Amino acid sequence: MSRSFVFFVYFAGIFLQAGAYGLTFMLPRLFDSFGANEKTVGAMLGVTAVTTLVTVYFSGHLSDLFGRLRTLAAACVAISAALFLYGIIDEVGVLLVCASVLLGFGWGLTYSLGPIVLTRLVSAEERVRYFTLLSVFVMAGFGLSPVMAALLEGLGFAVRDAFLVTAVLCLISAFLFFILDAPVKACALNPRAEAPSRITLEAVAGVLRSPARLPILMVCLGASVFAGLNNFQTVFADARGLDYASFFFTYTVTVVVLRLVLARFKGGARPYRTIAALQYIMCLSVVIFIFSGTSVPLYLLVAVLFGVGYGVSYPILVAMAAQDASNDLSAQTLQIFALTYFIGIFGFPLVAGWMIVDVGAMPLLVLVAILAAVEASLALRRALRSGA
Template identity: 70%
Template sequence: MSRSSTLILFFTAIFLQSGAYGLTFMLPRLFSSFGASEKVVGVMLLVTTLATIFTVYFAGHLSDMLGRLRTLGIACFAISGSLYLYGSVSSVGISLVLASVLLGFGWALTYSLAPIVLTRLVSAAERVRFFALLSIFVMAGFGLAPVLASLLEKFGYSIRDAFYVTSAFCLISAFLFLSLDKPIKSHALNPAPEGSSRITWASIVAVLKSRALLPVIMVCLGASVFSGLNNFQTVFADDRGLEYSTFFLVYTMTVIVFRLLLVRFKGGKNPYLTIAILQYLMCASVVLFIVSGGSALLYVVVAILFGLGYGVSYPILVAMAANDAEEHLGPQTLQLFALTYFVGVFGFPLIAGWLIVEIGYTPLLIIVAVLAAVEATMALRRAIVPSRKRF
């Protein structure tokens, strides 16, 4: 198998399993079908967060034993089982908890190990380009999953059917990853055996003392902003009389188009300045959403600005985490990067769900805007004072 064919199949597998995360945006709608509130969504995503944190810590140990591609295959089997359980539950109970645990386990492995696999195939100079491609396929998967759910509902199917369909996609993804084990090893830039990926307390301390600490913290803030605006988008849209699929479709297409342009862009002379500018746009999009009311036109503008701000800055931030990492701590840095991402993306909805139920969603959106401003300012500070060790 050629290197190009290997990469195409790898990105296809990424795309097929990425829809699983996109369906977490549909959980409020799914849960409402059996009388559960946004608080329950937050609690279940907290369960996912705990499973994710535990799994990320041991992801390296598991991949060292089984190999990274085999571990990715196992992860996709777990995600498939999770989605099937979500689609079949009719009340809050152990099946819902198990589904959340399996999702955290599977998504933690795929998200933390996929970039490490990719670094074996590309040089440091190619990282922004190929991390952008990786993020394009991830974004296409979870951005189009809600659109698929909306289309199925319009054709008379239920939201549960979207979970079943995506579960099948994840099974295909699992078999693709398993089939790529030998081809990826044969095309690795460094023919030596894979280095250790396991996280230890010593490696955690070393990463926290390195320049990579900044992107590790920033991704947590950005993930909180992302989940705050996206996980309850169906709630926001229903309240304002808008069509949630419009937001996800416009957002996804914006991200894909601009990340395709980013494939030839290396972040500029000062990548952190680029990140800061984009994230201030992200902040502006949230502020606009707060005041836009039921305007369909402004809803589209919000989606475009958020797609440009968050969607384009993210792959540059991943590349900066890899480049700021100590050479011998690359896998551990990327896994901690994934860990803090999951803390934000699965943990923040617990706060968000509570705020929506108790005091409404406007205070939530204000908090999200503040977090976006803080993250952008952190990037700006690194851009202005790049020589600082960590901040």
């Protein structure tokens, strides 16, 4: 394969499997179909979170043993199995737990190893651009899958059918990653064997001693904000009489367009100041949502502002984690970055589900706004201290 075709196939595989995460936004609707509430959604995503954390920790061991692309292929098969189980389950039980475990295993591997594969194919100067493109395809995949679910519901299908369709797409993704194993090695900028990727206690200590510990902490906060607003968006929208599909579609289009336009943008001369400004916009979007009520224009404005704030700042933060990492610990830094991301993405819904049922949606949104403000302030503090 030519180098450009390798990138095309790789990003196609990323896009096809990314829809699996987007369907986690539909879990409240799916669970409601068999009598389960938001607490159960949070509990199952908590199971996914634990599995994901364990998987991310050992992802380097697996990729060292089987190769990164083959490990990615196996991960997509696991995600496909998880989605199939979600699509056929009609009660809370062992199969639901198995589906959550498989999802955590598969998504933990794909998310942590995806950027690492790119580090072999691009130079340090190209990282922001290609990490941004990677995030575009991830965002397009998981942003459009809830829209697909809404379209299927509109055509008379059940929400569970969206899980079955995406399960097939993940199998196609597995095939694409499997056939890319040899071409990626042939196109690698460094022809030497892959450096060890496994995480050890010594590696963790080295990463936490480096400046990369700040973006690692920040991504956990940002993921919690993202999960708090998006994982239960169907619940928020139904309570206000709004169309959740319009939110996800507007958010996805905003993020994809901006990330494509800014694909070469590296955060400017002071990237942490840029990150801080964007994340204060993210915070503003949550505050507007708290007070927007049933207004459709404000609902769409929230989606746009959240897309600008979170969507644009995230790839810059990934690049900062890679830049702040020690050269010999770049793979481990990106895996730990992914690990803390998943603490927020799959762990925070456990808190959010409890709050919605026992406290209410409004206190949850206030907490999300506070977390967004804290993350933005950490970036601003770093910018003011270092001039970055």
